[in-house]
Each structure stands twice: as structure tokens, then as C-alpha cells.
Amino acid sequence: MTAVAGPAGPVLVVGSGLLGTSIGLALRRHDVTVWLADVASEHVRTASGLGAGVPVPADASPALVVVAVPPDLLGPEVARALEEHPEAVVTDVGSVKTAPLAELREKRVAGLARYVGSHPMAGSERSGPLAGSASLFDGRPWAIAPHPGADPAAVAAVTALAELCGATPVRMTPEEHDLAVARTSHLPHLMSVLAAGRLAGAPAEHLALSGQGVRDVTRIAAGDPGLWQQIVSGNAAAVLRLLGEVRGDLDALISAIERDERDGVVDLLDRGVRGTLAIPGKHGGPPRPTESVFVAVPDHPGELARLFADAGEIGVNIEDVHIDHDPGRPVGLVELVVEESRAELLADSLESRNWVTHR
Amino acid sequence: MTAVAGPAGPVLVVGSGLLGTSIGLALRRHDVTVWLADVASEHVRTASGLGAGVPVPADASPALVVVAVPPDLLGPEVARALEEHPEAVVTDVGSVKTAPLAELREKRVAGLARYVGSHPMAGSERSGPLAGSASLFDGRPWAIAPHPGADPAAVAAVTALAELCGATPVRMTPEEHDLAVARTSHLPHLMSVLAAGRLAGAPAEHLALSGQGVRDVTRIAAGDPGLWQQIVSGNAAAVLRLLGEVRGDLDALISAIERDERDGVVDLLDRGVRGTLAIPGKHGGPPRPTESVFVAVPDHPGELARLFADAGEIGVNIEDVHIDHDPGRPVGLVELVVEESRAELLADSLESRNWVTHR
Numbered sequence: 001m002t003a004v005a006g007p008a009g010p011v012l013v014v015g016s017g018l019l020g021t022s023i024g025l026a027l028r029r030h031d032v033t034v035w036l037a038d039v040a041s042e043h044v045r046t047a048s049g050l051g052a053g054v055p056v057p058a059d060a061s062p063a064l065v066v067v068a069v070p071p072d073l074l075g076p077e078v079a080r081a082l083e084e085h086p087e088a089v090v091t092d093v094g095s096v097k098t099a100p101l102a103e104l105r106e107k108r109v110a111g112l113a114r115y116v117g118s119h120p121m122a123g124s125e126r127s128g129p130l131a132g133s134a135s136l137f138d139g140r141p142w143a144i145a146p147h148p149g150a151d152p153a154a155v156a157a158v159t160a161l162a163e164l165c166g167a168t169p170v171r172m173t174p175e176e177h178d179l180a181v182a183r184t185s186h187l188p189h190l191m192s193v194l195a196a197g198r199l200a201g202a203p204a205e206h207l208a209l210s211g212q213g214v215r216d217v218t219r220i221a222a223g224d225p226g227l228w229q230q231i232v233s234g235n236a237a238a239v240l241r242l243l244g245e246v247r248g249d250l251d252a253l254i255s256a257i258e259r260d261e262r263d264g265v266v267d268l269l270d271r272g273v274r275g276t277l278a279i280p281g282k283h284g285g286p287p288r289p290t291e292s293v294f295v296a297v298p299d300h301p302g303e304l305a306r307l308f309a310d311a312g313e314i315g316v317n318i319e320d321v322h323i324d325h326d327p328g329r330p331v332g333l334v335e336l337v338v339e340e341s342r343a344e345l346l347a348d349s350l351e352s353r354n355w356v357t358h359r
Numbered sequence: 360m361t362a363v364a365g366p367a368g369p370v371l372v373v374g375s376g377l378l379g380t381s382i383g384l385a386l387r388r389h390d391v392t393v394w395l396a397d398v399a400s401e402h403v404r405t406a407s408g409l410g411a412g413v414p415v416p417a418d419a420s421p422a423l424v425v426v427a428v429p430p431d432l433l434g435p436e437v438a439r440a441l442e443e444h445p446e447a448v449v450t451d452v453g454s455v456k457t458a459p460l461a462e463l464r465e466k467r468v469a470g471l472a473r474y475v476g477s478h479p480m481a482g483s484e485r486s487g488p489l490a491g492s493a494s495l496f497d498g499r500p501w502a503i504a505p506h507p508g509a510d511p512a513a514v515a516a517v518t519a520l521a522e523l524c525g526a527t528p529v530r531m532t533p534e535e536h537d538l539a540v541a542r543t544s545h546l547p548h549l550m551s552v553l554a555a556g557r558l559a560g561a562p563a564e565h566l567a568l569s570g571q572g573v574r575d576v577t578r579i580a581a582g583d584p585g586l587w588q589q590i591v592s593g594n595a596a597a598v599l600r601l602l603g604e605v606r607g608d609l610d611a612l613i614s615a616i617e618r619d620e621r622d623g624v625v626d627l628l629d630r631g632v633r634g635t636l637a638i639p640g641k642h643g644g645p646p647r648p649t650e651s652v653f654v655a656v657p658d659h660p661g662e663l664a665r666l667f668a669d670a671g672e673i674g675v676n677i678e679d680v681h682i683d684h685d686p687g688r689p690v691g692l693v694e695l696v697v698e699e700s701r702a703e704l705l706a707d708s709l710e711s712r713n714w715v716t717h718r
């Protein structure tokens with residue numbers, strides 16, 4: 001079978017869940033030929049119905065295979081792709097990179113030079129093909145993690161895939177990748193789980209005091225335990241290294257509080273502040289200082305639209321918005337996050353348009 | 360000196376920072392006489408300039424004294440208020456309740472029956488009188504934590520204060536309060552600090568992979584270390600109890616990952632999920648399942664207003680909003696959080712109005 005190849009096509013996507021379907025949709029924007037496979041044929045039907053590609057034909061000869069299956073199946077599926085498609089470049093989009101690579105090396109899989117692991121930093125609390133979106137990767141980092149023996153042409157093909165999907169490729173070794181995601185994803189997830197664990201079974205009147213802080217810290221702890229067990233176990237070495245560091249900090253914190261050594265407590269809190277400042281701005285730039293302007297918004301249809309219309313006319317760019325609205329109250333509180341230097345102008349201009357604001 | 364007493368006045372607010380100024384502004388909405396004091400006279404000038412009350416006269420005889428000073432000064436300032444104003448009810452708005460009470464009991468302070476500790480669950484990343492707002496407490500929980508010897512009339516007066524400020528009083532003992540805030544505020548803060556601590560000094564290319572999850576988990580770790588040291592040390596017993604439980608969980612987690620005991624890892628992750636489900640809805644009701652609809656919004660003035668106008672016409676209530684906008688890209692992604700059962704209607708209706716959406 002032949003197909004008109006796009007810039008990176010034809011592409012076979014193995015696994016038509018959230019990520020596979022989204023990759024198909026993103027590539028179809030560029031008219032790349034996309035073939036879809038999944039052990040669950042209804043996923044393929046759904047994904048192709050959404051326009052993510054067509055079911056893979058029997059004699060398909062893809063230029064690129066993207067393996068988008070659960071963590072535990074990554075190694076075997078990459079091996080199968082390398083074997084079944086001896087001309088194709090093969091990548092995967094799994095959240096750990098060294099363990100599947102070690103598995104492939106141990107099995108002495110042929111054609112390993114054609115394999116380049118990758119990992120788009122995008123996801124959703126939902127899963128399955130219906131959650132897929134052509135814009136899922138827009139502006140997101142996408143780690144490209146080639147092993148030392150990878151063919152440069154294969155690295156280029158996988159980098160091109162990330163770019164076609166609208167993401168920003170970030171090149172690193174598989175080992176660096178796994179430590180990086182342990183730091184920026186797996187450890188924060190586990191800290192969130194430990195904080196949330198203290199809430200399970202707590203008296204309702206304790207939980208009545210919950211504010212925005214605990215909600216933010218524990219939000220990601222709601223993630224699927226089965227999936228996260230695979231992620232954490234698949235990245236055991238890097239996760240254990242960081243958990244060991246955390247245990248050291250935790251012991252130091254407990255000891256400092258027990259002995260009322262205030263400097264010891266402040267040192268640990270200071271380190272946390274430095275950590276928050278180290279996170280780059282949402283899209284890779286330096287973090288810009290922001291400030292919030294709170295606006296009381298009456299609960300009438302159209303009031304929110306009127307607020308944004310006024311903010312638009314004032315000409316201050318809204319970086320983020322939060323709404324705190326109690327259905328039992330006539331007024332909601334809308335938090336407009338803007339650049340620090342613009343907060344005063346926005347608040348004053350909104351006040352002059354009869355909005356009640358505070359900062 | 361005499362003054363026209365409002366429903367709970369005249370009220371003396373000791374400490375004209377964020378909380379003291381906000382209480383003054385909230386009470387002035389109800390024409391309660393408010394007197395302001397602060398060791399920093401410029402804070403009193405600023406707060407009274409904002410309309411939060413007037414500087415306390417020499418012969419003031421308040422009906423209620425609200426002590427709103429840093430944690431370390433709570434005990435001495437409450438003692439002074441009880442002594443200087445032998446007819447007044449005295450409360451404080453500190454974030455710990457048993458330690459100041461123990462201090463007052465130890466010093467055998469006279470008039471302790473007139474003291475009722477309280478704690479509004481409201482704050483801001485900003486501090487000082489300029490950050491004050493009459494609406495800071497609107498719809499927030501406000502813990503009322505009387506000791507067993509407190510006069511019922513004093514409890515009623517402090518409960519009335521919380522209500523006048525727009526908050527929802529939540530009654531509990533001082534001991535319950537301190538364990539409750541250790542669970543819902545102090546422990547989440549420390550878990551956030553431990554996660555953020557692993558980012559300090561990390562290589563920039565690791566941090567480039569930071570997504571929304573780590574940003575949410577570590578946001579509150581940016582809080583003032585000096586203030587948080589006082590809070591944590593002031594609530595040492597309850598915080599240590601929970602930190603001990605966390606150390607037990609952490610040791611179990613490390614052991615389960617080391618031995619690849621998958622059930623052990625899943626058990627801990629499950630407990631975290633149950634914890635997130637235990638948090639009540641933002642305003643005390645049961646948590647309602649929500650779903651996000653993502654909308655691509657062109658970077659033209661007025662587009663955000665047009666989106667909210669369309670959402671308003673569609674008639675779906677927006678529970679929350681997040682904006683993910685890269686200044687370098689022509690299109691931003693707006694996340695509209697709505698009740699789960701309304702997401703499909705909103706997405707379909709927006710699509711029919713030519714918005715590009717995904718869920």
C-alpha cells in the first residue's frame with residue numbers, strides 16, 4: 001500500500017487513547033497520513049470518527065510509528081514496532097524513558113538505532129479518544145530523549161513530529177528526562193498524595209476550614225492510582241532518589257520543630273521559596289511578577305461578559321482568571337491575574353466604571 | 360468617651376495590617392464604630408484613610424477588642440486588651456488557638472471568660488493595610504474557638520463579628536481548631552515546601568518540563584518563611600502529630616517502591632484520592648463533579664468578552680476559568696470549568712458559534 005507522505009508521514013499511531021488520538025488530530029491539520037491501531041477496536045473507530053486518521057491497513061508501511069500505550073506495555077510495543085516495520089523510525093510518548101530502553105537493550109531488539117523515546121508534557125484529567133484534541137500539545141514542552149546509539153535522522157524525525165503537533169521540543173538524555181519528570185511531576189504528585197492522605201477520614205468540621213491552598217496542593221492527588229503506580233514504579237530509581245532527599249528534609253523539619261530551632265524551620269521554608277522562583281514562566285520565559293485584582297460580580301447573565309469587555313477596553317492583558325462563586329450568594333468574586341505593573345491601572349479603571357474591586 | 364454603638368460596636372482593632380484593616384472596612388459597611396491601633400502609626404493612618412475606622416482615642420471604652428497581630432505577639436496583646444478594657448469582649452484572629460490560650464492561663468490573666476479566640480479562613484499573598492478589603496471574608500469560614508470557661512455572651516459577640524464581616528462562623532474547641540488547620544493548611548503548606556525544595560538548584564532543562572501540576576502543588580510554598588515559621592512553631596503539637604503520620608506513609612511508600620510491591624503503592628495513592636474527595640465544595644456543600652471545556656481564543660481585544668457573552672447566552676454557569684496564554688502565539692487557550700452535566704452542551708453550542716473547543 002502506498003500513501004502520500006506529509007512532512008513526517010505516513011505515521012502509524014499505536015494506541016488510540018487521549019495522546020494517540022490527539023497526535024492524530026494534530027497531524028491531520030497538516031494533511032499527514034495517519035494510521036490508527038489499538039487493542040480496543042472501538043477506540044480506533046471513535047478516533048477515526050473524530051478525524052484523527054484511518055484504521056491501519058494490513059500492508060501499512062509507515063515512515064514513523066508512535067507508540068502511545070500504558071507505561072507497562074511500552075517496552076514490548078516498541079520492540080514489536082521495530083520488528084514489524086524495519087524501515088520505520090519508532091518513538092513512544094511514555095512518561096518514563098530509561099526503563100523501556102533497558103528492556104529493549106536486554107532483549108537485544110534489532111534496529112534500536114531507529115528508536116528515539118519522547119514525552120509530550122501534556123495531558124488531561126480525562127482519558128480515552130473522546131478527550132483527544134488537535135490543540136493538546138500547543139505550546140507545551142515535548143521532551144526528545146535519544147539514547148547514545150540513536151540515528152540522527154531518527155532524532156530529527158521525532159523532533160519534527162513534536163513541532164508538527166505544535167509543541168516545543170526539549171532535547172535531553174533518557175536519564176536526565178527521568179530525573180526531570182521525577183522532580184517536576186512524580187515527586188509533586190506524591191507530595192500531593194501525602195497531603196491529601198491526611199484528609200481522608202478527617203472529621204467534617206476540620207475539612208470545613210479548607211481554603212484555596214489545600215485545594216491547589218491536593219488537586220493532582222485525584223489522578224488514577226493504577227496509572228500513577230505504573231508511572232512511579234517505572235521511574236523507581238529517580239523517584240527513590242528524590243523521596244530519600246525528602247525524607248532527609250522531613251526528618252530535619254520534625255527535629256527542628258520538636259526542639260523549637262526556628263532557624264532550622266526557616267531554612268527549609270526558604271528553600272521552598274527558592275524552588276517556586278526556579279519554575280520558569282508558563283511558556284519557558286522567566287516568571288513575570290503578577291498581581292491579582294478581585295472584582296465583585298453580580299450574579300446576572302452577562303455581567304461576566306461586561307467585566308471582560310471593560311477589561312478589554314482598559315487594555316490590560318488578563319494573564320489568568322479564577323472565579324469564586326457561591327450559588328447561595330448574589331455576588332461572585334472574580335480574581336483577575338495581571339502583570340504587577342498593570343494592577344493599579346486595572347483596579348482604578350474598573351472602579352471608575354463602578355466595579356467594586358480589591359487587591 | 361462615648362460612641363454610638365452599632366450591632367457589635369464600638370470595636371477596637373489592635374493591629375492594622377491586612378486582617379485588621381479588612382475587619383474595619385467590613386464593619387464600617389454596617390456603620391459600626393471602629394477604632395484602630397498599631398505599633399506602626401503609619402498603618403493606622405493608611406487604614407483610616409481607606410475608611411477602616413479612626414485612630415483609637417485615649418479614653419476609648421470598646422465593647423469588643425479584635426487582636427490582629429503576628430502569631431508570636433498574640434498572647435501578650437490579648438492579655439493587655441483584657442487588662443486595659445475590663446468590660447470588653449476580646450477576640451483574636453490568629454491562625455493557632457491553643458498556644459496563646461495556654462500562655463494566658465499560665466499567666467493567670469484576669470477576665471479570661473471574656474476571651475474567645477477566632478480565626479477567619481481568609482488571606483492574601485499580599486499583606487499590610489493597603490491589601491485590606493471589606494469583602495475579604497465574604498462567604499469564608501470563620502472558626503469560633505471558645506475555651507470551656509468562656510462567657511456565652513462573649514461567644515455570641517464574636518460570632519456576631521464574624522457574621523457582620525460576611526463570613527460563616529464554624530464553632531469548634533481550640534484543640535479541634537489547631538488540628539483542623541494543621542490538616543487543611545499547615546501540613547499542605549509543608550508538603551508544598553518539600554516538593555518545591557527539590558526544585559531549588561535543579562538544572563534549568565529539568566525545570567523546562569514543569570507543567571500545571573507542579574505549579575499548583577508548589578504555589579503556596581512561596582509564602583513568607585518568617586510568618587510560616589511562627590505559625591508552624593505556634594501549632595507544634597498538631598503539626599508534629601501529622602508530620603509523624605506523613606513520615607510513616609513516606610517510609611511505607613519508599614519501601615513499597617523499593618520492593619516493587621505494587622499494591623502498597625496503589626493503597627497510598629488510593630488514600631490520596633479519598634482525601635481529595637473529602638474536601639467539601641468551595642462553599643461548604645458537597646463537591647460537585649466538574650468538567651473543563653477548552654476554547655482556543657484569538658489574541659484580539661474583545662475576544663475574551665465575546666466568549667463570555669456567548670457562554671452567557673448559552674446559559675451554562677461558569678464555575679471557574681483558567682487562561683493559558685503564550686505572548687508569542689496568536690491564540691490562547693481558555694479553560695472553562697462547568698458542571699459535568701453541562702460540558703457537552705457548552706462545547707457543542709460554542710462550536711456552533713465557530714469557537715474551536717476540546718474537552
